[in-house]
Amino acid sequence: MTGNSRDDIALETLFAAGRSERPLPSGEFLDRIAASADAGAARPAPATLPVLRLAWLGRVFAASGLSGAAALGVWIGFVMPEALDALTLGGDDTVALATFLPGTDLEAILNE
Amino acid sequence: MEDNATLVAPHADEVPDTALLVAFSNGDAQAGRQLVARLGPMLFGYAARVLGDHGEAEDVVQETMLRLWKMAPDWRQGEAKVSTWAYRVTMNLCSDRLRQRQARPQVALESVAEPAADLASVVDIMTARQRSETLDAALSVLPDRQRQAVVMRHLEGFSNPEIAEIMDIGVEAVESLTARGKRALKKALYGKREELGFEDDRKQP
Structure with a gap:
C-alpha cells in the first residue's frame, strides 16, 4: 500500500471521527431561536388581501357616489314629480329661478 | 459516509420544510419551531466546524434564521430547498467572518516539509475525540x-x-475545491507532526 493511500485512509478516519463528534448546539440556544420564530409569527401581517379589498371598495364608492346621487335624483324626479313640490318654495318657479340666478334681473327679462 | 439526504430531506410522514415555511408565514409559530428543530442543529454543526468557534457559530445560525423568518412571506415554492437556501446563507456569513479574521495565523502550506512519518499510524492510536480535534485544527488552516x-x-x-x-x-x-482541500489537509497534518506526536511515536519501541 502506498503512503498516499495510507494518508487517504488516515484522512477518512479523521472525517469519520468528525462526523461522529459533530458539534451540537445547546438547548438554551435552540430555545432562543425558537423564541425568535414565535416573535416572527406573531408580528402583524403586511398589507393583507382583505385590507386591500376594503380599500378598493372605498375607492369604488367614492368614485361612484356623485354620479349615483345624480342618477337617483333624476329617477325620483321622473317617477314621483309630485313629491318634489314640497321641496320647492311654494311652487313659485320664478322665485326659485331668481334665487338660483343671483344678480340677474329676471323680471326685466320677462317683461321684454 | 452518512448521506446528508437523511438529514435534510424530511421522511415520508413529515411535513416538507417548504410547507412549514409557508405555514410560518401565515402566523403558525409551531411551524417555525419545527424548522428550528430541523435546521438549527445542522447549521450549527456546519458553522462550528467552519469557524472553529461555537459562539460565532451561534451568531451565524441566529442571523440565518432571522433572515429566513424575514423572507418567509416572499418564499417562492419550487425555486430551491429551504435547507439549501439556509446553508447558502450560513456559508456566506461564515465567509464574512473568516475574511474579518486577519489575525488568525495561517500555515504556509507551500513551505510545509515533506512527510517525515506515517500519518496513518499516528491516527490509528488516537481516540475519537483526539481525531476530531486534530481535524478541526487542520481545517482551520485551509x-x-x-x-x-x-x-x-x-x-x-x-x-x-x-x-x-x-x-x-x-x-x-x-x-477541484474538495481535492485541493484534502491535499492541503494532509500537508497541514504533516506540518503539525510535532503537535500530533509523530516524533514521539517514532521513538517508541
Whole structure:
C-alpha cells in the first residue's frame, strides 16, 4: 500500500471521527431561536388581501357616489314629480329661478 | 459516509420544510419551531466546524434564521430547498467572518516539509475525540472556500451537485475545491507532526 493511500485512509478516519463528534448546539440556544420564530409569527401581517379589498371598495364608492346621487335624483324626479313640490318654495318657479340666478334681473327679462 | 439526504430531506410522514415555511408565514409559530428543530442543529454543526468557534457559530445560525423568518412571506415554492437556501446563507456569513479574521495565523502550506512519518499510524492510536480535534485544527488552516467545500462534502455528507447548488458554482469546481482541500489537509497534518506526536511515536519501541 502506498503512503498516499495510507494518508487517504488516515484522512477518512479523521472525517469519520468528525462526523461522529459533530458539534451540537445547546438547548438554551435552540430555545432562543425558537423564541425568535414565535416573535416572527406573531408580528402583524403586511398589507393583507382583505385590507386591500376594503380599500378598493372605498375607492369604488367614492368614485361612484356623485354620479349615483345624480342618477337617483333624476329617477325620483321622473317617477314621483309630485313629491318634489314640497321641496320647492311654494311652487313659485320664478322665485326659485331668481334665487338660483343671483344678480340677474329676471323680471326685466320677462317683461321684454 | 452518512448521506446528508437523511438529514435534510424530511421522511415520508413529515411535513416538507417548504410547507412549514409557508405555514410560518401565515402566523403558525409551531411551524417555525419545527424548522428550528430541523435546521438549527445542522447549521450549527456546519458553522462550528467552519469557524472553529461555537459562539460565532451561534451568531451565524441566529442571523440565518432571522433572515429566513424575514423572507418567509416572499418564499417562492419550487425555486430551491429551504435547507439549501439556509446553508447558502450560513456559508456566506461564515465567509464574512473568516475574511474579518486577519489575525488568525495561517500555515504556509507551500513551505510545509515533506512527510517525515506515517500519518496513518499516528491516527490509528488516537481516540475519537483526539481525531476530531486534530481535524478541526487542520481545517482551520485551509482557505475559506476549500474549508467550506471539504466540510460540506466529508462532514455534512452533501453530494457534489448539492454543494454546487449551495456554493453557486459548477460540479467540477466543487470537485477541484474538495481535492485541493484534502491535499492541503494532509500537508497541514504533516506540518503539525510535532503537535500530533509523530516524533514521539517514532521513538517508541
